[in-house]
Amino acid sequence: MELNKDNIHEWLQGYREEGTKLLQRLVQADSTQGNEAEAQAVVIETLKELGMTIDRWDPDEEEVRKHPYFASSRENFKGSPNVVGVQQGTGEGRSIIFNGHIDVVPAGDRTQWEHDPYSGKVIDGRMYGRGVTDMKGGNVSMLLALKVLKNLGIRLKGDVIFQSVIEEESGGTGTLAAVMKGYKAEAALIPEPTNMKIFPKQQGSMWFRIYVKGRSAHGGTRYQGVSAIEKSMMVIDHIRQLEKQRNDQINDPLYQNIPIPIPINVGKIEGGDWPSSVADLVKIEGRMGISPEETIENAKAEMENWLKQLKDKDPWFEEHPTTLEWFGARWLPGAMDQEHPFMNTLVAGYRNVLGADPVIEASPWGTDGGLLTEAGKTPSLVFGPGVTEMAHYPNEYIEMDKVFEAAEIMALTLMEWCGTEE
């Protein structure tokens, strides 16, 4: 193992330029929702070089819609391919799924980006771009891990299933479609941006939409109307209090260093249809975190009941209650037993490469791990090289050193978990 470790390190160091170029190509291929095909083509090319069997398909909306865990606001997934590469093991080893999503969130306000968000520019060892941390960098670590083993002639006993999925950022249809095709393994690794921490628990989350009503009037006599914009501020403030109450109850030590373990984020607002009119309807959309200890149903009920209490703060809501919808994306919470053998394998790989104990925490966001665990019966861990705080952020970046360190850890984890031929 020590020999392998050094060889792996050395080989990957020699491959820095090409590995960096691979990540750059993936970042340059803008893969926001609906535009995933170009980036997937780069993945396929790489998987083919690895000698893997390729499965590429646009998830069939009628098929995925049948699954109870389906959650998406898309009408169909045409032109958004899922890609799975399979490397058959030599036999008798434990199988593994490497799961990474190819979709990225929108770049947002371009003026806040120092460089083109799809440039993949490298400055002082950091590569910049939308999706570089969340989570193309992690995907590249996985590809590099497979690459180094192949190049060193190390053959794994267990099967490796590499999944490059769509739709993780909006409900996990890509992973669900892969599960429904029957892909399954004894463990899964998801290299979301954890700052090299290991997350055995994944927070769930789901999207909500709230309609807040007002009463229209001419802006010049606005005192005769009721502004849905002003009422929506009250609603947002009310939600903030629910968030506090829910988080005050969290005492899992895995969350102890996280300022708000299960945040409720109001991410979008839209209302009113004329500058000179009092707005009579505002729509707010957001994301509610679900603790690994609670059910989706419980979290939904809490929000529903909480919004009903608005009327105690303002009689307006008695006659004009808000309307709540759960829509689009949802990420199931998930958890792996901390005594699970895959946990030990990954921790050992980490120690071996970095010479220290990893930080073990609960994830601040939902991942496809919930789906893999619950729907796919594949226990999942989340661990990756990306910078947690740069996910969904302008000037998103990743430390290239971490991408290669993670690749080393993953290569050792693969060897230990799947077993190797003499």
Added chain:
Amino acid sequence: MELNKDNIHEWLQGYREEGTKLLQRLVQADSTQGNEAEAQAVVIETLKELGMTIDRWDPDEEEVRKHPYFASSRENFKGSPNVVGVQQGTGEGRSIIFNGHIDVVPAGDRTQWEHDPYSGKVIDGRMYGRGVTDMKGGNVSMLLALKVLKNLGIRLKGDVIFQSVIEEESGGTGTLAAVMKGYKAEAALIPEPTNMKIFPKQQGSMWFRIYVKGRSAHGGTRYQGVSAIEKSMMVIDHIRQLEKQRNDQINDPLYQNIPIPIPINVGKIEGGDWPSSVADLVKIEGRMGISPEETIENAKAEMENWLKQLKDKDPWFEEHPTTLEWFGARWLPGAMDQEHPFMNTLVAGYRNVLGADPVIEASPWGTDGGLLTEAGKTPSLVFGPGVTEMAHYPNEYIEMDKVFEAAEIMALTLMEWCGTEE
């Protein structure tokens, strides 16, 4: 005059059914911005029956753009005809412009309407529908006034110019285009919904757009971002305080019964692009009232300086100041001397028909009166049958009795102002 007054009343009473049908047809023709042609066709038909010379044209965007008072966010006005009908006087009389806009604001949230907003349903003497009060009802009063005089064989000495203009709700390009064509008179009447009050002063107003910045982050670690939605609430609250300060300074007795003489209305909000991301940009749009005593430049400067003070409330705004734009619509403030002879004529007509003194106030909103007065050199009064508080409101309605009372007052005003042939 007494004989005429009774004849006019009697004739209009006999014309109730047809007059009501005319208003209904106008309301049923949805004339929101860009869709004015159908309603204008009804106006043209009526003006032709009156024997008027018709001028119908789509304002030429290149032409109107040259005028310093031009304010519109439309790229062009194709398919949005302006209509002017001219009835030449027999000579030596004073001329008058009847000016009414054909455009209506959007109906907004349909669930707040009891009936289809384009039904024109009449229940208990009230007609319901978008635009019935603002201001198709007033337009019909003017048409009825012309109709009754024609049918009673009363010939006016002065010219009557009937203007059915587009774009009043978004900056007055229709009236500006009519002014630029040379239409002009010794006085103008604009039957906006004043509740039968007379407004010699018109509040001006203009549209603003403010961009509020945040910093994006993943919603699951929202504490690492800065929500532009939360910051925009602070901005809206700050604007509310500016409104208070500006209104505390108003002491014109014409405003004494108006709760907020020159309101600042935040009518639209839009921000964030992903439920699971912290919003990094929010756009708010609204309408700032301008007192007849101040200039547009002064009001703009007050808003600009006020927004700069946000940084004293929250250091975030020091590094990330809001961006302010003045866009789209603008209504010039305007005022007619209360000793102007047209004021006396209208007041006399009112007393003659209703046997009481009219309420004289300042308008709570901008009208095309500012443009007619400032750009068109035509002193203007605003007086009409519509219900002020129902303008831009769901279930907008008008009292049909008022439509006919206003028609009587306008008929007498025409006779007195323009003079009649023996």
